[in-house]
Amino acid sequence: MSTGSLSHQVEAYYGWKNNLIRELARYQDWLQSNELYSGDIENRLNRGIKLLKEDELTLAFVGEYSRGKTELINALFFSEFGQRMLPSQAGRTTMCPTEVFYDRESGTNYLSLLPIETRKEESTLAQLAKQPEKWTTIKLDMSSPAAMKLNLDEVAKTHSVSVEEAKRLGFHESMLDHDPLNSDKVIIPAWRHAKISMKNPLLERGLRILDTPGLNALGSEPELTISMIPNAHAVIFLLSADTGVTASDLTIWKDYITTDNADHSAGRFAVLNKIDVLWDDLQGEEYVQQSIKKVQQYTADHLGMPVNDVLPLSAKQALIGKVKGNPELYEKSALPQLEKLISERILAEKEQLITKTLLNDILGMLQNSQAILSARVQALSDQLEEYKDKGVSKELMQNLTEKTQKDYDFYYKKLITLRSSRRLMKSQGEILQNLVSEERLEERVQKTRDNMKDSWTTIGMNREMGKLFDFIDHDLNNLSSEARLAEKMVLSIYKRYTTDTRAQHLHPKPFATAKHVRALRELKKKATSFRRDPRNIMTEQTLLIKRFFDTLVGEARLIHNRILNETITWPDEALLPIMQYTLEQKQLLEHQIRRIKALSRNNKDARSQREQLKTMINENQKQLMIAESIQRHIRKPAPLQLQQKVVKLAGYAG
Incomplete structure (x- = not known):
């Protein structure tokens, strides 16, 4: 007999995630085969795959x-x-x-x-x-x-x-x-x-x-x-x-x-x-x-x-x-109603979370890759059309080489500038990390523990508990101020870069710690309630200290660590979209220059040279089709989203 919809929906959710993992691995292979892979992209995609596997x-x-x-x-x-x-x-x-x-x-x-x-x-x-x-x-x-x-x-x-x-x-x-x-x-x-x-x-x-x-x-x-x-x-x-x-x-x-x-x-x-x-x-x-x-x-x-x-x-x-x-x-x-609720409401939320936190980011990377390939295909097609009218000559081949070289130099210089900007971001990242370093927190935690042990009154211990969370709150305020400066720096870098109309679709990743900061501030309220709880006031000192550090401080450490991790990853990832776009443009142009030069050295007739140009276009188009296929599979609605679309369509048809 059926056990309701829950097992079927969880199975569908699991299958959807596995499909995403396969497509991310396929995208990795595609980037490598097109010489577009980099350490930054590898790290980002591996984190995405890990998130899906451990979800x-x-x-x-x-x-x-x-x-x-x-x-x-x-x-x-x-x-x-x-x-x-x-x-x-x-x-x-x-x-x-x-x-x-x-x-x-x-x-x-x-x-x-x-x-x-x-x-x-x-x-x-x-x-x-x-x-x-x-x-x-x-x-x-x-x-x-x-x-x-x-x-x-x-x-x-x-x-x-x-x-x-x-x-x-x-x-x-x-x-x-x-x-x-x-x-x-x-x-x-x-x-x-x-x-x-x-x-x-x-x-x-x-x-x-x-x-x-x-x-x-x-x-x-x-x-x-x-x-x-x-x-x-x-x-x-x-x-x-x-x-x-x-x-x-x-x-x-x-x-x-x-x-x-x-x-x-x-x-x-x-x-x-x-x-x-x-x-x-x-x-x-x-x-x-x-x-x-x-x-x-x-x-x-x-x-x-x-x-x-x-x-x-x-x-x-x-x-x-x-x-x-x-x-x-x-x-x-009436258990089937609960199973339906879990599958429709709770799993749907997980689907949306993965879509927001991972898929939109990956799709942005894919769109970069597709935009670059589309531009290359169009440029080669324009040149082929021109040769059809004028014929292939050494002069025209030289013009194509010079134009491609000029584009390559443009992105090469952009990449040098961006690497310089990334070094600035790394320095800014170190400032952020120092504000919320693990060592800084642990030093304060130990000081609080020592002061509480030395305190002879409940009032004194309560004061030390409050001081610890005030200290954390002060650091978070400083972090927020420094993060705003860093984000302004990133926006300035993007603004200068996107004067190139082809890159105006690129946007920086925001510094996403607001949720964790709110969690720590809510924890501070819990610490206040903890200090005022009559049961804790009457608790023996050693047990009270233990309970405070085991629970409130333990949770503060976990949230604090999530904020620290964001300060470590964000400075690199903030510039990842334009770094990826520029690197891919440079590497594709570099590859194309080699092919054009090889074509120019070829002493075959004009028809053969045109055929080789067509081959280059076809190769790029095939790669573009693979990228579009990966994007289609990643864009495929999650199981419950797909069901909702089917229900809406059915209702419309009726």
């Missing part, structure tokens, strides 16, 4: 405990095993964040668990992810669902510890359940983080699932709420139809999902789970649908979101319908 789509499932997050993940992705693979029973089953993906690098199936005791170390989750020796790894046998389920049950394992030990590990007592067998102890998760690598068609295609714990555990792992959930491409927020929007649901929604620093470029969606509690055979289907719509509207109003972004469904009935091969129950569960 992932992260869906974060968030909600209070017992809302059915894990049950929904089981229904969406693991029904083919014929049972619940991820722990999904009544109560608090998911107490540690769990990532489900496929490790394409190792190509293996495993469960990797990070002990909760690592919270005592001064390492972030991102840092610990690079230290495999800290993790407990269990191989998963995909051929034995029963054995695999037994291993995956480990994710829900807990420890019973004293309140003092729980506090040392970063938990707040008020957020934990007491051990029913020993009231002096509390229940904490045995694991801090779980990673499940499984060979699944959707996961192989780059889909990554983040299953989060409820409110009781969310606040105790700040890195999850400061970095992992906000950076997810989309959030699926789970609610229960039998409870509606509770106070703790609203807390999660406001504090961890609809925050200013959250990206969620593909959207936030609410799933109103357990609608089967509203099914009523006595009242009839119309009554049931009215009840569901009422709860759906109520939920949308409370969350302040469009009613179409609230999806009522039953994860339990969907899983049963899939496992037992009952298509009627599967349809009634």
Whole structure:
């Protein structure tokens, strides 16, 4: 039975990306065969290919405990095993964040668990992810669902510890359940983080699932709420139809999902789970649908979101319908609507992102190449037409050589000037990099850590936290000022260059750090909230310092590093369009001069010489056709864009 449109759309998305990778490799070969390749172009194209290969789509499932997050993940992705693979029973089953993906690098199936005791170390989750020796790894046998389920049950394992030990590990007592067998102890998760690598068609295609714990555990792992959930491409927020929007649901929604620093470029969606509690055979289907719509509207109003972004469904009935091969129950569960939403809304956003960030840039490079070849073909055709009237003579061949040489000298001089401009840009780039250097940040971070340890009061520690983010903000202001000067320099270079009418289509790449700067400034607001949180004010000094550096400073480092990377790549890439255009013009003209001189030395008759000129034109035209073919394939609409066009055309025809 069909598992809905999601798997088909992800497969189509994956095929589209693979086609783009092939076309970029084809473009590389084309540039090399035409002697138009350069180190700058190679770097740019390789980055594009890497981006496509490593592209992932992260869906974060968030909600209070017992809302059915894990049950929904089981229904969406693991029904083919014929049972619940991820722990999904009544109560608090998911107490540690769990990532489900496929490790394409190792190509293996495993469960990797990070002990909760690592919270005592001064390492972030991102840092610990690079230290495999800290993790407990269990191989998963995909051929034995029963054995695999037994291993995956480990994710829900807990420890019973004293309140003092729980506090040392970063938990707040008020957020934990007491051990029913020993009231002096509390229940904490045995694991801090779980990673499940499984060979699944959707996961192989780059889909990554983040299953989060409820409110009781969310606040105790700040890195999850400061970095992992906000950076997810989309959030699926789970609610229960039998409870509606509770106070703790609203807390999660406001504090961890609809925050200013959250990206969620593909959207936030609410799933109103357990609608089967509203099914009523006595009242009839119309009554049931009215009840569901009422709860759906109520939920949308409370969350302040469009009613179409609230999806009522039953994860339990969907899983049963899939496992037992009952298509009627599967349809009634309304899971197909969620699959359709993920494919149509979330994948469409990823398609647009790739188109904006990569394809438009590559198409610009291709258009440069095509414009140059078209100009060469036209110039040779004009000369051939002239020879048809006047005949081929040594004088005419000499004129053609001189004209081509003159064009070559023009671009050769332009290239020398541009290389000089690039050296200026490199110097400007070093100024930008020094403003946000890793060494400069780490020196300040260490100073902040030392000052906080020496501080005897919470006020003193709070002041040092604020100073660190003020320091970063000051550097970003200076970076912004210097970047504006650099961009003016680039615009001036382009303005001088584009006096050549053939190059007026060229535009510089902007300095793109605004998004990261906004993220750091939103993080500064979070740092302010962190400092004012009464729970943190009452926290023991060593634990407070650790929590601050593990989460807020750790995330600041990641964003800061993205800004630094832009200051490293931008000075070269800003001039890449005109560098590429000029280099291609120079190399094509150089190649043409060699061919014309060889033709001039040839003592064959005029007809043979004309034939050789035609051969040159035909060769250029063939290369132009290849470039046009590459462009057509790259311009081919992404799967969902293509579907939308088909739907529009069909509607128009009707």
